[in-house]
Amino acid sequence: xxxLRLSATELVAxxxxxxxxxxxxxxxxxxxxxxxxxxxxxxxxxxxxxVSNNMGVDGKGLGLLIENKQVTKVVSSYVGENKLFAxxxxxxxxxxxxxxxxxxxxRMRAGGAGIAGFFTKTGVGxxxxxxxxxxxxxxEEFVLERGIVADxxxxxxxxxxxxxxxxYRHTARNFNPLVATCGRVTIAEVEVYEGETYIDxxxxxxxxxxxxxxxLATPRVKDIEQRTxxxxxxxxx
Amino acid sequence: MAWTREDxxxxxxxxxxxxxxxxxxxxxxxxxxxxxPEGVRVTLQSENGLLGIGPFPFEGEEDADxxxxxxxxxxxxxxxxxxxxxxxxxxIRGGHVQTAILGALQVSGHGDLANWQIPGKLVKGMGGAMDxxxxxxxxxVLTEHVSKDGTPKIVTHCDLPLTGQRCVDKxxxxxxxxxxxxxxxxxxxxxxxxxxDDLRAVTGAPFAVDLDPEFVGP
Numbered sequence: 001x002x003x004l005r006l007s008a009t010e011l012v013a014x015x016x017x018x019x020x021x022x023x024x025x026x027x028x029x030x031x032x033x034x035x036x037x038x039x040x041x042x043x044x045x046x047x048x049x050x051v052s053n054n055m056g057v058d059g060k061g062l063g064l065l066i067e068n069k070q071v072t073k074v075v076s077s078y079v080g081e082n083k084l085f086a087x088x089x090x091x092x093x094x095x096x097x098x099x100x101x102x103x104x105x106x107r108m109r110a111g112g113a114g115i116a117g118f119f120t121k122t123g124v125g126x127x128x129x130x131x132x133x134x135x136x137x138x139x140e141e142f143v144l145e146r147g148i149v150a151d152x153x154x155x156x157x158x159x160x161x162x163x164x165x166x167x168y169r170h171t172a173r174n175f176n177p178l179v180a181t182c183g184r185v186t187i188a189e190v191e192v193y194e195g196e197t198y199i200d201x202x203x204x205x206x207x208x209x210x211x212x213x214x215x216l217a218t219p220r221v222k223d224i225e226q227r228t229x230x231x232x233x234x235x236x237x
Numbered sequence: 238m239a240w241t242r243e244d245x246x247x248x249x250x251x252x253x254x255x256x257x258x259x260x261x262x263x264x265x266x267x268x269x270x271x272x273x274p275e276g277v278r279v280t281l282q283s284e285n286g287l288l289g290i291g292p293f294p295f296e297g298e299e300d301a302d303x304x305x306x307x308x309x310x311x312x313x314x315x316x317x318x319x320x321x322x323x324x325x326x327x328x329i330r331g332g333h334v335q336t337a338i339l340g341a342l343q344v345s346g347h348g349d350l351a352n353w354q355i356p357g358k359l360v361k362g363m364g365g366a367m368d369x370x371x372x373x374x375x376x377x378v379l380t381e382h383v384s385k386d387g388t389p390k391i392v393t394h395c396d397l398p399l400t401g402q403r404c405v406d407k408x409x410x411x412x413x414x415x416x417x418x419x420x421x422x423x424x425x426x427x428x429x430x431x432x433x434d435d436l437r438a439v440t441g442a443p444f445a446v447d448l449d450p451e452f453v454g455p
Contacts, residue, residue, distance in 0.1 A: 027285040027322070028308040030301060053322070080361030081308075089360050096360075098353075101284060102326025102368035109323040122330060122371040125349075125402030128363075158302075170319055171286045172302040177321040205321075222301030225308040229296040 002162040003208070004193060008215045012039035015152050015185045020045060023108060023150035024052040024062060025179040028081070029223040031172030032061050033156040033189040035215060040154070041068050049073040051148055053104060053175050057081045060223060066094070075148070077101040081225065100128060103145050105178055110147030112181025112210070117146045153183025156217075157206065160190035161197065164211030165204040173205070180210045187213045239411040240428050244455035245379050246272040248409050248426075249338050252377060253279050260284065260329065260369055262339030263307040265379045269338055280314075282334050284325050284365040289317025306365065329365065330372035337373040339366055341380040341408075343395040346442030348405035348417040350378060351397035363400055370401035382410035382439055389441035391415070391422070412436060414452075415444060426452040 005011045016022065022040065026032035037056075040048075041064045048071050055076055056063035063082050065071050073095040079085050088094040099107065100122045110118055119142035123129045133144040155176045158169035166188055168176055180186050188211045240248070246268035253259060253269075259279045261267050270281060270290070281290040283305040290305055291312035299310035313319075328334050343351040350370055353363035370376050380390050391408060408415040413427040413436055422444035427436055433446055 027306075028304065030285070030304050030308070076362060078362035078364040086360045090357065098362050100363050100367035101322065101365040102330050102372075105322035105326055120330065120371075122368045124371065126367060126399040128367065168319075170300065170302040170313070171283070171304055173319055173321050174286050175322045178323050224299060224301045224304075224310055226304075226310065227299055228293045228309040228311070229299055230293045232295050 002195065003164040003211060003214045004162065004195070005213050005215055008035045008039040008189065009042055011187060011213055011215060012036060013043040015187070016040060016043050016045040017151070018045055019047045020151040021049040021051060023148065023153045023179045023182055024050060025155045025174065025176035026052060026054065026061065027171065027174035028054055028225050029057065029061050031156050031168070031174050031176055032056070033154045034061070034220065035218050036154040036187055036189050037062060037064060041065055041070070044070070046070055047072045049075065051075040051108070051150060053077050053101060055079045055082050055085050057225065058083055073097065075099055075104065077104050098128065103128075105175060107145055107148045108175065108178035108182040111149040112178065115147050117144050119144055148182055150183045151185070153179045153186040155180045155186060155188040155211070157188050157190045159192040159194055159199060160188050160211070160214045161194040161199050161208070163198065164188065164208030164214055165199045166190070166206035166211060167199055167203055168205055177206050180206045185213075186211050187215065189215050189217045191217050238428070238430055240455060241411075242268060243272060245409050245411060247455040248414060249377050249379055250274055250277070252407065253277055253336060255279070257335045258282055258288070258328070258333065260334050260337045260373065262337070262366070264340050266338040266340060267307065282325075282328060283311070284322070284329060284369070286320050286322060286325050287311075287313060287317060288320070288328070289314040291317070326365070326368050329368050332372055332374055334373055336375040336377065337369040338377045338379060339369065341378045341390060343390055343392050343397050344378050344380065344405055344408055345392055345395050346417070346421045346444070348403045349395050350400045350405050351395040352400050354398045356398065366400050370404035376405050377407045377409060378405050379409050382412040389439055392441035393443075412439070421445065423447050425449045429454060
């Protein structure tokens with residue numbers, strides 16, 4: 001038995017619904033499940049709540065869903081790279097819940113681990129803590145943040161195997177292992193499918209129990225938001 | 238002449254100790270990596286999941302899967318590690334990253350910081366800044382002394398939404414260096430072309446003066 005599925009489009013369409021909460025991995029455009037985001041756009045599902053650290057850029061990544069008017073609410077820490085997003089937010093067409101990056105990561109971790117909420121000092125005394133329960137521990141004030149469970153989680157990994165075990169590459173890991181845990185259904189898009197060769201159990205980052213379906217990513221040149229390089233020293237090839 | 242961005246980075250670099258774990262924000266703080274005092278080596282943490290940021294890659298060697306929190310292509314130092322975002326913020330919130338250097342829209346005389354939103358105008362979000370200022374033991378703000386329209390960025394009370402309360406330990410601007418103490422700001426140094434009266438005119442919060450006699454300009 002394998003968790004590999006052939007069509008990302010059919011798979012996402014079968015699991016998403018109007019009003020669904022969808023958690024998506026990635027940091028900027030790095031580690032984005034691009035095929036799955038395209039499939040989510042093609043599903044036409046509406047009134048989505050998207051939980052993701054960023055919302056892509058204009059015309060790329062999760063920005064596609066904003067353009068397609070499929071999103072009513074976003075839970076993110078940073079949306080600065082997306083002009084259409086800013087317009088929709090400022091005009092009131094889009095509801096945004098800003099979550100500090102570490103709080104967002106921990107909320108996904110908690111949701112996936114069966115923890116309803118946790119106390120953190122992040123955001124105390126700021127708009128983020130307004131209306132939330134506060135508690136003092138050891139003389140310091142903390143704010144209660146809730147775990148997140150998504151109806152559908154979309155993950156990008158470097159390699160996956162027939163059991164759904166995943167490993168990531170470099171900083172493309174980011175939110176993906178947390179997104180993988182917090183979905184009622186989790187789909188992983190992988191660049192390399194190891195099938196029944198299996199990933200070495202010692203290096204598995206996301207154990208297959210968190211992943212219901214695996215799709216193989218369409219080969220593509222990955223986007224770089226800020227290409228920064230230094231010149232080669234003279235005389236060295 | 239006011240201090241340049243590089244001068245400000247040099248001044249911030251003097252505050253770092255050899256062997257520290259440090260997180261640098263986007264903009265002027267990023268420059269600190271290239272302006273460390275001789276003999277000081279720090280390990281740079283990038284909140285998207287890298288401990289041990291290396292220099293920018295050589296042209297042609299950039300890798301979309303290896304970026305810093307500013308989404309710039311970087312390299313990884315020997316001895317570095319990659320991890321997920323929850324682990325990254327365990328380092329930050331848990332106080333394991335020792336110094337954070339970041340920018341400001343406004344900073345108050347008591348160390349309140351606002352750097353993530355101008356209601357009705359600028360939407361970007363706090364990213365990791367709220368976690369960084371809440372969890373990191375030593376927080377340095379690097380900012381222009383006044384905003385583009387000339388209004389002071391150092392204020393008695395931030396009217397922009399806060400990133401953190403009483404979280405800033407040191408403010409370095411293009412004109413001056415302040416420590417933030419229980420009793421408010423203390424001026425420790427200023428650039429050669431300004432004086433204390435002029436500084437009071439462009440600083441929106443009161444400050445005490447206790448100039449560091451050892452201070453040498455950058």
